Amino acid sequence: xxxxxxxxxxxxxxxxxxxxxxxxxxxxxxxxxxxxxxxxxxxxxxxxxxxxxxxxxxxxxxxxxxxxxxxxxxxxxxxxxxxxxxxxxxxxxxxxxxxxxxxxxxxxxxxxxxxxxxxxxxxxxxxxxxxxxxxxxxxxxxxxxxxxxxxxxxxxxxxxxxxxxxxxxxxxxxxxxxxxxxxxxxxxxxxxxxxxxxxxxxxxxxxxxxxxxxxxxxxxxxxxxxxxxxxxxxxxxxxxxxxxxxxxxxxxxxxxxxxxxxxxxxxxxxxxxxxxxxxxxxxxxxxxxxxxxxxxxxxxxxxxxxxxxxxxxxxxxxxxxxxxxxxxxxxxxxxxxxxxxxxxxxxxxxxxxxxxxxxxxxxxxxxxxxxxxxxxxxxxxxxxxxxxxxxxxxxxxxxxxxxxxxxxxxx
Numbered sequence: 001x002x003x004x005x006x007x008x009x010x011x012x013x014x015x016x017x018x019x020x021x022x023x024x025x026x027x028x029x030x031x032x033x034x035x036x037x038x039x040x041x042x043x044x045x046x047x048x049x050x051x052x053x054x055x056x057x058x059x060x061x062x063x064x065x066x067x068x069x070x071x072x073x074x075x076x077x078x079x080x081x082x083x084x085x086x087x088x089x090x091x092x093x094x095x096x097x098x099x100x101x102x103x104x105x106x107x108x109x110x111x112x113x114x115x116x117x118x119x120x121x122x123x124x125x126x127x128x129x130x131x132x133x134x135x136x137x138x139x140x141x142x143x144x145x146x147x148x149x150x151x152x153x154x155x156x157x158x159x160x161x162x163x164x165x166x167x168x169x170x171x172x173x174x175x176x177x178x179x180x181x182x183x184x185x186x187x188x189x190x191x192x193x194x195x196x197x198x199x200x201x202x203x204x205x206x207x208x209x210x211x212x213x214x215x216x217x218x219x220x221x222x223x224x225x226x227x228x229x230x231x232x233x234x235x236x237x238x239x240x241x242x243x244x245x246x247x248x249x250x251x252x253x254x255x256x257x258x259x260x261x262x263x264x265x266x267x268x269x270x271x272x273x274x275x276x277x278x279x280x281x282x283x284x285x286x287x288x289x290x291x292x293x294x295x296x297x298x299x300x301x302x303x304x305x306x307x308x309x310x311x312x313x314x315x316x317x318x319x320x321x322x323x324x325x326x327x328x329x330x331x332x333x334x335x336x337x338x339x340x341x342x343x344x345x346x347x348x349x350x351x352x353x354x355x356x357x358x359x360x361x362x363x364x365x366x367x368x369x370x371x372x373x374x375x376x377x378x379x380x381x382x383x384x385x386x387x388x389x390x391x392x393x394x395x396x397x398x399x400x401x402x403x404x405x406x407x408x409x410x411x
Contacts, residue, residue, distance in 0.1 A: 012143050019136065020044065020381055023370075027379035039377045040398050042390045045190065045357045046265055047229070047328060050395040055328055056263045059320045063307045072303035079290045080106025080271065084305035087312035088271040092224065092256040094237045100244050101282040104273045105289040106300040110225045110257035113272035114183065115141050115296065117253050120288045121219035122147055122181045127173055130183040133351065133360065133385060135190045135223075138183055154194070159352045161200040167207045179217045182208075187236045188226035188356025191381075191388040193336060195230060195354040201239045208250050217249045225257040229329050229392075230355040233322075248278050251285075258308055262321070269304030332357070335391040339399040348403040357392035360385075363410055372409040378402065 003009065020043055027041035036052055047055040079085065085104040107113040114137075118128055124146045130138050131154035139149045150173070153165040173180050184204070187195035196204070212218045222243070230236045243252040251274060258269040274285040293300070311317050332355075339359050343350045351360040363369055366382035373380060381388040387406065391399050 011146075023374075023379055023381060026374065030377060030379075034377070040379065040394055040402065042378070042380045042394050042398070042402070044393055045390055046393060047263065047332065047357070048393045049331075050397075052393075054263075054265075057321060057324050057328070059317065059324050060262050060264065060307060060311070063310050063317070064303070067303060067306055071306035074302055076106065076299050076302035076305055078293050078299055079286060080104065080300060081302070081305050081309060083309035083313070085271070087309045088256060088258065089273060090312055091258065091261065091308065092227075092254050092271070092273055093240060094233055096237055096240045098240075098244050098275055100275050100277050101279050102273055102275055103282045103286045104271045105286060105293065106305060107270045107272055107293070108268035108297050108300050109259045109270040110223060110255045111137065111141070111270075112268075112293070112297060112300070113253070113255035113270055114138065114221065114223070115145070116272060116289045116292045117219055117221045117255070118142055118147055118181050119145050119292050121217070121251065121253075122179050123177065126177050126179065126181070128181045128183065129169055129173060130185075131189075133189070133192050133383070134183070135185065136383075154192070155352060161194075161196060161203075163200070163203045163207070166204065170207055170211050174211045174213075174216055174218075178215070179219070180211075181219045181221060183221050183223060185223040185225070186239075187224070188230040188354065189358075190226065190356070191358045191383060192351040192360045193353040193356045193358055194351070195236065195356075196239065198239060198242070201242050205242060205246065209247060212247060212249045214249070217251070219251045219253055221253045221255055223255045225255070225260055226356045227256075228261045228325060229332055229357065231329070231333060243275050245277060246275075248276065248281060251276055251281065258304060261325070262304075262308060262311075264304050264307070267301050267304040269301055269308070331396075332392055335394070335396050335399045338396045339389065339391050339402065342400045343403040346404045346407055348407045350403075351386065357390060359389050359391055360387065361389065361406055362386040365410075369406070369409045373405065376405065376409075378405060380406075 024043040031039045049055055088104050127148045127150050128142045132151040133154050142149045152169040153162045156162040208218055254273040256271050259265050276282050340353050353359045363386045366387050370382040
């Protein structure tokens with residue numbers, strides 16, 4: 001029977017509360033008791049302004065307010081409206097135009113894209129591969145649908161991408177299963193802020209091409225949830241052409257989060273986009289992922305799809321949204337640099353950081369350090385290998401202050 005009364009355990013270990021949202025709740029309770037100035041809440045991956053208010057692009061809100069009842073109340077097609085599916089490819093690829101076949105299927109945020117990829121491109125009981133620093137719901141999603149999660153070591157001794165560890169794990173898993181799903185979150189990786197370089201990407205793809213022997217398949221899920229907050233949007237898309245034209249048994253799938261890019265967090269809007277030289281594989285991608293969508297969330301939110309389609313139908317509106325987002329991104333970049341600089345000044349080691357919503361501090365006793373910080377009104381997320389700091393949710397001044405406080409708590 002296990003530890004549940006009526007529910008079945010099914011191999012899962014279910015915590016009483018989600019760790020991130022649980023710590024965020026504690027932070028909000030302290031804010032209610034002591035006021036905003038007494039608390040630093042570096043938990044949630046939402047972009048907040050310096051006063052702690054949620055950042056929502058006003059240009060996006062204007063579009064949302066002008067939707068018709070059909071735009072927001074009608075069912076969307078299972079795979080997304082045609083206008084949305086074309087718009088979301090433009091959003092994900094930017095100025096890069098793939099020469100291969102592409103198909104997009106709407107999902108409720110990037111999470112739905114991850115779920116469908118694991119479900120449709122691995123077998124029951126298979127092991128999914130990601131890095132040892134990773135977003136915890138990867139493991140939750142895998143266990144929910146009867147898969148396991150294993151990791152490779154993300155960084156080598158020189159604090160560079162550990163291609164040797166990656167190659168070792170890929171070959172190990174490919175030797176014992178027919179298919180392999182790999183989850184790579186880049187650029188602006190959650191939780192470290194690391195971004196794979198072009199050389200990293202070339203090495204990764206060489207490993208995959210050697211491992212994908214006839215009769216074996218690899219689905220490479222590229223989680224680009226933070227791509228439009230990493231820095232120059234085109235610069236951070238330079239890796240995409242490397243995914244164009246891979247052999248047919250390697251399927252790149254881009255997981256794009258419109259919820260983050262367009263600050264529509266609660267409307268849960270995203271897409272999974274495949275890249276393949278084979279039109280039959282692209283058609284199959286659409287078929288199987290729409291089938292899985294129907295059996296889980298059925299239809300994604302039409303209102304968010306309508307907003308994004310309307311933005312991409314108007315060059316003037318798109319420019320306005322891009323300009324407003326750039327201002328927000330520049331604020332985020334300043335915060336990340338402030339945290340990185342302050343850490344260097346006080347001698348706090350951090351995980352290699354490039355950009356994005358998060359930075360991480362390696363420590364062996366993250367839970368204990370997190371508890372100490374909470375007593376001082378500082379809330380961060382303890383992970384298996386260290387503390388995650390959301391620079392997206394705290395002002396630049398807090399980013400400059402935190403490293404010294406974290407270092408003190410680690411003593």
